[in-house]
Amino acid sequence: MTLKNSIQSWVFDLDNTLYPSSSNLFAQVDVRMRSFISDFLKLDEDQARKVQKQYFHDHGTTLRGLMTNHNIDPAPYLDYVHDIDVTPVPPSPELADVLAALPGQKYIFTNASTKHAERVMDRLGIANQFSGIFDIQDAAYRPKPEPEIYDTFISKFNVDPTTAIMVEDMARNLKPAADLGMSCLWVDTPSDWARLGSDEEYVHYRTDNLVNWLKATL
Known part of the structure:
Protein backbone atom coordinates (compact mmCIF):
# COMPACT_ATOMS: atom_id res chain seq x y z
CA MET A 1 0.00 0.00 0.00
CA THR A 2 1.35 3.43 -0.92
CA LEU A 3 1.60 6.20 1.66
CA LYS A 4 -1.15 8.16 -0.08
CA ASN A 5 -3.56 5.26 0.18
CA SER A 6 -2.78 4.63 3.85
CA ILE A 7 -3.35 8.22 5.02
CA GLN A 8 -6.84 9.40 5.93
CA SER A 9 -5.85 12.51 7.92
CA TRP A 10 -3.19 15.06 6.97
CA VAL A 11 -2.15 17.19 9.95
CA PHE A 12 -0.17 20.31 9.09
CA ASP A 13 1.61 22.79 11.26
CA LEU A 14 1.17 26.32 9.91
CA ASP A 15 4.09 28.72 10.30
CA ASN A 16 7.26 27.88 8.34
CA THR A 17 5.60 24.64 7.23
CA LEU A 18 2.85 25.61 4.79
CA TYR A 19 4.78 28.67 3.63
CA PRO A 20 8.53 29.24 3.18
CA SER A 21 10.49 30.11 6.30
CA SER A 22 12.08 32.90 4.23
CA SER A 23 8.80 34.81 4.65
CA ASN A 24 10.00 35.33 8.24
CA HIS A 82 -0.49 38.39 15.53
CA ASP A 83 -1.46 41.84 14.23
CA ILE A 84 1.20 41.61 11.54
CA ASP A 85 1.63 42.04 7.80
CA VAL A 86 1.19 38.64 6.13
CA THR A 87 1.99 39.85 2.61
CA PRO A 88 5.55 38.44 2.79
CA VAL A 89 3.84 35.03 2.42
CA PRO A 90 3.54 34.34 -1.31
CA PRO A 91 0.24 32.97 -2.63
CA SER A 92 0.73 29.34 -3.64
CA PRO A 93 -1.63 27.96 -6.29
CA GLU A 94 0.65 24.90 -6.47
CA LEU A 95 0.09 24.15 -2.79
CA ALA A 96 -3.65 24.66 -3.19
CA ASP A 97 -3.74 22.21 -6.09
CA VAL A 98 -1.75 19.49 -4.35
CA LEU A 99 -3.78 19.82 -1.15
CA ALA A 100 -6.97 19.48 -3.17
CA ALA A 101 -5.62 16.28 -4.72
CA LEU A 102 -4.79 14.61 -1.40
CA PRO A 103 -7.31 12.01 -0.23
CA GLY A 104 -8.88 12.24 3.20
CA GLN A 105 -9.23 15.13 5.63
CA LYS A 106 -6.74 17.95 6.20
CA TYR A 107 -6.23 19.85 9.45
CA ILE A 108 -4.13 22.69 10.84
CA PHE A 109 -2.46 22.04 14.23
CA THR A 110 -0.76 25.24 15.38
CA ASN A 111 0.62 26.95 18.47
CA ALA A 112 -0.78 30.20 17.04
CA SER A 113 -4.35 31.50 17.04
CA THR A 114 -7.12 30.56 14.64
CA LYS A 115 -7.34 34.17 13.48
CA HIS A 116 -3.66 34.15 12.53
CA ALA A 117 -4.02 30.78 10.81
CA GLU A 118 -6.98 31.98 8.77
CA ARG A 119 -5.14 35.11 7.63
CA VAL A 120 -2.14 33.07 6.50
CA MET A 121 -4.34 30.46 4.80
CA ASP A 122 -6.24 33.19 2.96
CA ARG A 123 -2.93 34.67 1.80
CA LEU A 124 -1.72 31.28 0.55
CA GLY A 125 -5.06 30.61 -1.16
CA ILE A 126 -5.72 27.36 0.72
CA ALA A 127 -8.45 28.34 3.19
CA ASN A 128 -11.02 26.03 1.61
CA GLN A 129 -8.77 22.96 1.75
CA PHE A 130 -9.04 22.20 5.48
CA SER A 131 -11.63 20.48 7.62
CA GLY A 132 -10.57 22.19 10.84
CA ILE A 133 -8.03 24.20 12.79
CA PHE A 134 -6.66 23.21 16.20
CA ASP A 135 -5.10 26.28 17.77
CA ILE A 136 -3.48 27.33 21.04
CA GLN A 137 -6.88 28.00 22.62
CA ASP A 138 -8.04 24.46 21.78
CA ALA A 139 -4.86 23.29 23.52
CA ALA A 140 -5.79 25.23 26.69
CA TYR A 141 -2.80 27.46 25.86
CA ARG A 142 -0.36 24.58 26.25
CA PRO A 143 2.10 24.40 23.34
CA LYS A 144 3.33 21.56 21.22
CA PRO A 145 5.06 19.24 21.99
CA GLU A 146 3.12 18.63 25.24
CA PRO A 147 1.73 15.12 24.62
CA GLU A 148 -1.70 15.73 26.15
CA ILE A 149 -2.71 18.23 23.51
CA TYR A 150 -2.14 15.69 20.75
CA ASP A 151 -4.74 13.50 22.46
CA THR A 152 -7.07 16.51 22.58
CA PHE A 153 -6.53 17.13 18.87
CA ILE A 154 -7.34 13.50 18.05
CA SER A 155 -10.49 13.61 20.16
CA LYS A 156 -11.70 16.90 18.69
CA PHE A 157 -11.54 15.67 15.10
CA ASN A 158 -11.96 11.92 15.70
CA VAL A 159 -8.65 11.20 13.99
CA ASP A 160 -7.21 7.68 13.87
CA PRO A 161 -3.51 8.34 14.45
CA THR A 162 -2.50 5.12 12.73
CA THR A 163 -3.91 6.49 9.47
CA ALA A 164 -2.62 10.06 9.92
CA ILE A 165 0.53 11.94 9.02
CA MET A 166 1.82 15.03 10.82
CA VAL A 167 3.86 17.65 8.96
CA GLU A 168 6.07 20.00 11.00
CA ASP A 169 9.06 22.30 10.69
CA MET A 170 9.88 21.84 14.41
CA ALA A 171 11.25 18.32 14.47
CA ARG A 172 10.77 17.73 18.20
CA ASN A 173 7.05 18.45 17.83
CA LEU A 174 6.77 15.20 15.88
CA LYS A 175 7.69 12.89 18.77
CA PRO A 176 4.26 12.83 20.49
CA ALA A 177 2.62 12.26 17.10
CA ALA A 178 4.92 9.33 16.36
CA ASP A 179 4.28 7.91 19.83
CA LEU A 180 0.57 7.82 18.98
CA GLY A 181 1.24 5.96 15.74
CA MET A 182 1.24 8.80 13.23
CA SER A 183 3.60 8.97 10.30
CA CYS A 184 5.78 12.07 10.59
CA LEU A 185 7.21 14.42 7.97
CA TRP A 186 9.78 17.03 8.93
CA VAL A 187 10.07 20.16 6.76
CA ASP A 188 13.72 21.22 6.90
CA THR A 189 14.35 24.95 7.41
CA PRO A 190 17.54 26.94 8.10
CA SER A 191 16.64 27.22 11.81
CA ASP A 192 18.97 25.33 14.18
CA TRP A 193 16.22 25.46 16.83
CA ALA A 194 13.76 23.77 14.45
CA ARG A 195 16.29 21.02 13.67
CA LEU A 196 16.52 19.79 17.27
CA GLY A 197 15.43 16.16 17.16
CA SER A 198 15.61 15.88 13.38
CA ASP A 199 17.96 12.88 13.57
CA GLU A 200 15.63 10.90 15.83
CA GLU A 201 13.72 7.80 14.72
CA TYR A 202 10.38 9.59 15.02
CA VAL A 203 11.21 11.60 11.89
CA HIS A 204 10.02 9.13 9.26
CA TYR A 205 10.22 11.44 6.25
CA ARG A 206 11.94 14.73 5.54
CA THR A 207 11.84 17.36 2.82
CA ASP A 208 12.95 20.90 2.09
CA ASN A 209 10.13 21.36 -0.44
CA LEU A 210 6.67 20.45 0.85
CA VAL A 211 4.83 20.88 -2.45
CA ASN A 212 7.21 18.58 -4.32
CA TRP A 213 7.08 15.98 -1.55
CA LEU A 214 3.28 15.97 -1.54
CA LYS A 215 3.20 15.73 -5.34
CA ALA A 216 5.43 12.67 -5.13
CA THR A 217 2.91 10.91 -2.87
CA LEU A 218 0.07 11.27 -5.41
Missing part, protein backbone atom coordinates in the same frame (compact mmCIF):
# COMPACT_ATOMS: atom_id res chain seq x y z
CA LEU A 25 6.66 36.28 9.76
CA PHE A 26 8.04 35.42 13.18
CA ALA A 27 10.39 38.39 13.03
CA GLN A 28 7.30 40.60 13.15
CA VAL A 29 5.68 38.52 15.89
CA ASP A 30 8.92 38.63 17.87
CA VAL A 31 8.96 42.43 17.86
CA ARG A 32 5.33 42.61 18.94
CA MET A 33 5.88 40.10 21.76
CA ARG A 34 8.68 42.25 23.10
CA SER A 35 6.54 45.38 22.79
CA PHE A 36 3.65 43.74 24.65
CA ILE A 37 5.91 42.61 27.49
CA SER A 38 7.56 46.01 27.72
CA ASP A 39 4.18 47.76 28.05
CA PHE A 40 2.62 45.14 30.33
CA LEU A 41 5.54 44.74 32.75
CA LYS A 42 6.87 48.31 32.41
CA LEU A 43 10.30 47.15 31.24
CA ASP A 44 12.74 48.64 28.77
CA GLU A 45 13.28 46.83 25.49
CA ASP A 46 16.35 44.86 26.58
CA GLN A 47 14.69 43.67 29.79
CA ALA A 48 11.53 42.75 27.89
CA ARG A 49 13.54 40.68 25.43
CA LYS A 50 15.22 38.76 28.25
CA VAL A 51 11.83 37.97 29.81
CA GLN A 52 10.41 36.98 26.42
CA LYS A 53 13.18 34.51 25.65
CA GLN A 54 13.35 33.13 29.20
CA TYR A 55 9.64 32.41 29.25
CA PHE A 56 9.85 30.78 25.83
CA HIS A 57 12.64 28.43 26.94
CA ASP A 58 11.07 27.68 30.34
CA HIS A 59 7.45 27.26 29.27
CA GLY A 60 7.45 26.38 25.56
CA THR A 61 5.83 29.67 24.56
CA THR A 62 6.22 33.21 25.84
CA LEU A 63 2.45 33.30 26.33
CA ARG A 64 2.52 30.31 28.65
CA GLY A 65 5.19 32.01 30.73
CA LEU A 66 3.15 35.20 30.96
CA MET A 67 0.06 33.25 31.99
CA THR A 68 1.95 31.22 34.58
CA ASN A 69 3.89 34.11 36.12
CA HIS A 70 1.54 37.06 35.60
CA ASN A 71 -1.93 35.56 35.08
CA ILE A 72 -2.52 37.52 31.88
CA ASP A 73 -5.62 37.18 29.71
CA PRO A 74 -4.29 35.37 26.62
CA ALA A 75 -6.80 36.78 24.13
CA PRO A 76 -5.51 40.39 24.00
CA TYR A 77 -1.94 39.10 23.84
CA LEU A 78 -2.68 36.82 20.89
CA ASP A 79 -4.56 39.57 19.06
CA TYR A 80 -1.67 41.96 19.60
CA VAL A 81 1.26 39.74 18.63
